[in-house]
Structure formats: C-alpha cells, structure tokens
Amino acid sequence: MTNNIDVHSRDSLQQTPLHISVGDMWEPGDRTPSVDQLIAAGADVNARDQWGRTPLHYASHSDRADAVAALIAAGADVNARDNGNWTPLHAAAARGCTAVVKLLLDAGAEVEPIDSQGETPLSRAITAKSGVPEEVIKLLRERGANPWRKSGRHSPLSAARAHTSGYHFQEIKEAFADLPDEEPK
Template identity: 40%
Template sequence: MKKTKKTYKLHEAILHKDIDMVLSCISNGADVNEKDDNSYAPLHYAAQNNLFEIAKILLDAGAEVDPKDSHGNTPLSEAVFNFRDDSSMITLLLNHGANKFEENNYGISPYSLAESIATTSVFTLLK
C-alpha cells in the first residue's frame, strides 16, 4: 500500500494536537484510515494521546473504529492502556461501536487489559 504525503501530514497534525491542520488534511483528501509505517491509523494516535476532539473529527469523517496495528491493538486498546482519569475517549470509541472483546495478536482484548491494569472506573465502562 502506497503511503501518501497527505496522510503523513494527518498523522503529524494529530501528534502535534493541531485541530486546524487535521481539518485541513481531511478537507484536502487525506485518508482517515490509512496506516503509517508504524501500522497506526490516525485514530490510534488520537486514542493513545487522549485527543477527544480529534478522535471525534476522525470518526465523523469515516474513520474505522477498530483498525488494528501490527500487534493487533485497536484504538480502544490504546485508550485503555493510556487512561489518565478522563474516560471520554473510551466512551466515544464504545459509542461508535468499538469492540471491547477484540483480541490483539497476543490474545489480549481491551476488556482483559482493563481487568489487569486499569482503574475500577475504566473497567466499569467496559462492562
């Protein structure tokens, strides 16, 4: 799969938390589902960094809610692993149909990850 400059710009805009650039990339045709060299879709980065507004923009633009990286992790897995007191990202992904039981290449799902490392509040969200 050929990577486009527009897509790398989208990934970069997300990593820089630049909402205006994210919107510009999308309006100029960046693929909201294309993975970078790390096999991360844009939504992985938004979830990993708890960038709620950017994740919402991506989902509203047609981003798949459960893309997998090279290890089989989904954005919901990233959100659970990187949870820091704000459950809005997890709630957003679940409300868009994220599969809490989708296992990665090692048999770990967001649900089982929450059971082992997350706070009670995260585990409660996933029940």
C-alpha cells in the first residue's frame, strides 16, 4: 500500500505519512498504510512536525499500543521532547493510556521528565480533565514517580487533593491511599 507514497513527504504541518497514520483520526484497518508498512518502506520514526512532535507522541496520545510497540521496535526515541518539552509519556499519562504508559516505561522512558510548565507525567495524569485511570497513576508511582515532587506550583499529591472532584477524585485518592498527608522527612 506504500507503492505510491513518499514516506518522507511532509504536509503543511510538517507531518509525514507516519505521523498521520498513527493519529487518533484513524483506526487500525482504515485505508491508510500501516505503521509496519511505512517503517518497512523507510519512514523516519523520529521525524518531527512543526510542534516538534514525533510519530511516537501521536501514537501515545491516541492510545495506539500497537503503533507504539512498532515504533519502539524500529528505534523511536521514547524520551523525545516536543516544543513544549512534552515526551510521549506526558501524552500517554495525560490521556490515561495505561498500556502505552507501560510500553514506554518498559522501553526506558524517563519517569519524571519535566515539561516547559514544570509538570511531570504524574502531575499531568492527575490534573487531566478527562479523568485518568488509577492504574496509570499507580504504574507511574511503582516506576519511581515522586508524588511529593513539586511540579509547577504544586506536588502531584497536593494537586490531586486540591483540583479533583467526583469519581476522578475517588480514583486518585485510592492511588495515594498509602501515603501520609506530608512528605516524610
């Protein structure tokens, strides 16, 4: 299916066919070339668009575990930073993509990268407006994310207690149930 596609071509946003094929507007099986086909045809897995995002940023944001696994296997940089210093882990954590968070961490993604607003993937997960599954928060914590580390103006733990409500708050509260109110000295 890549016979007539220049895998290095760019659109007006500087996105390659690989960026587009992993975005959340497409479902696996749609009439787009597969990630594997594009990679086999020589697509650059670390190509950046006008925002500095790689295909792995988009696959992570779109909860495309299949594409994330293929990109990682092809050498995608799991710690690539976009123009806002977001890594693919920031994108996956903020969207609550549990399987993708695990794949990225298993591939060596840094657990606490700091974006341009001083936020970590854990703090992005906690303050996500859509509500993030408790499993994402627990997974980040298990892999070493510090709930007391200041991110922006608050620690993830204080942000969780101050800025969440309803069902999302209950999940976050359970993810931090083992912690005291104050950081141990």
